[in-house]
Amino acid sequence: MSRARLSRRSLALAAAAATLGATFYGVGAATADNSVPRSDKQIPNLTNVVNDIKAYYGDTVDASGEHFASADSSYAHQLAGIEAKAKSDLAHALQHGHGKHDSHGKKPAIVLDVDDTSVLTYNYELEVGFNYTPASNQAYLDTKNMPAVFGMDSLANWAAGQGVTVFWITGRPEAQRADTVRNLNAVGYKAAPDTSHLYLKNSANPPAYLSCGSTCTTIEYKSGTRAHIESLGYDIIGNFGDQYSDLSGGYADKSFKLPNPMYFLP
Template sequence: MVDKTLGNRSKTLVTLAVGVVVGGAVAGGGFAVADTKAPRTDRQITNMTDEVNDIKAYYGDTVDAKGEHWPSASSNYAKQVAGIEKDAIQYLQSRARHDKGAKKAIVLDVDDTSLSTYNYELETTFVYNPTSNAQYIATKTMPAVFGMNTLAQWAESEGYTVFFVTGRPESQRSYTAANLAAVGYPTADATHLYLKNKENPPAYLPCGSTCTTVEYKSGTRAHIESLGYQIVANFGDQNSDLSGGHASRTYKIPNPMYYIP
């Protein structure tokens, strides 16, 4: 989360359900959307039930004894993520051989890049609510996105420093760090985990408490570079996780569940 930046999230299903867009915002909802063309007939809108079923099929929806939903390791989603990780590891290996002695780093977004929010999305029918999201993060352990914890561990063993940059609020630091540790990620302490702090924004972000996702994430990467690190790869599930530079290469993790501008 994406990470999930509060008040700045546009859901796939919200966009589909409303279908009326004015000046880049869904009428009545205020959510930013990627497409500003209003459908002329209902046949131009994907049926919501069909869309949910497609998402479930893509993730290989599996239900456990408690009724909670999890992606399948044999799903097309898992296979697509594995292909991206394979390319990334090859690139990181090549850079490790040629950049000996440099302070190399990789940056990972958290929600749906490092940790999977799939079960939360199903529980809320893809409608984000900051209260329910905070409660979920405080009480449940989200699984790692397939293979990303292994990639991060491998990168660390190859001399890369692993940083996490998330749009989650500062108040969720302890829960986020504990979840990452529980599913096998490298240490996400105060020097390696960056969260959004609207109450006391860091001095290195000129936009302060009004940063867009792109400004916050690219500005934080610039700060990491100012500490002497070369960010070799940046991983995110949203284009806004990856825009703004300050990384040699970017890797987009698939996420058809929501959109963060």
């Protein structure tokens, strides 16, 4: 995900408003009819939203004040259902023409986003009050690893064991490559997140296969990178992300949306 453009706090509020059935408003131009709240009652209370997020993740605090999601939380249970369906779908694909090579000679692959798909940003989000900035994010990654999203390390490792190549496509900047590799390795992802399998956003020197260059939207960047992966002889049998922008644009046989009520990215 590319997260530097928009305020996390306003996006968290907008997403929560949609979830609660309130009026969805926030980034972008407002329309006079339905986007601008007419009353404070149309806006979810920020404290209540944060408390709901904590309850959903099963907020657990260690002795040093770090926040973690609980393995018996609603979040973890929702993930488990999605991952079980994904594993079944991937196994079916591998049994029906997508073994080491499919009928067209393409190798099976899966694509994972990083933040809140492979690793969980929950503690960071609470530290910064859901207000992402590049500086605070970099400072966090300089000193801490984010834990694996429950079950995703096991699912990725299982797929790799079936002969599926694992790729990551993230909106993190190229400057965070070393931090991202360290974190993925540290929390149990066995597939190598090397330069051939981990794609980060390089605005200074965008790859030639992205016709939009440094102006790509998230959808253009991610779908264009998936198209590039498939051009290398792979069939992406599963694409995983916590944002719809991680999944839109094609170039994947199946897509799997992971839950994330903390922010929304177009």
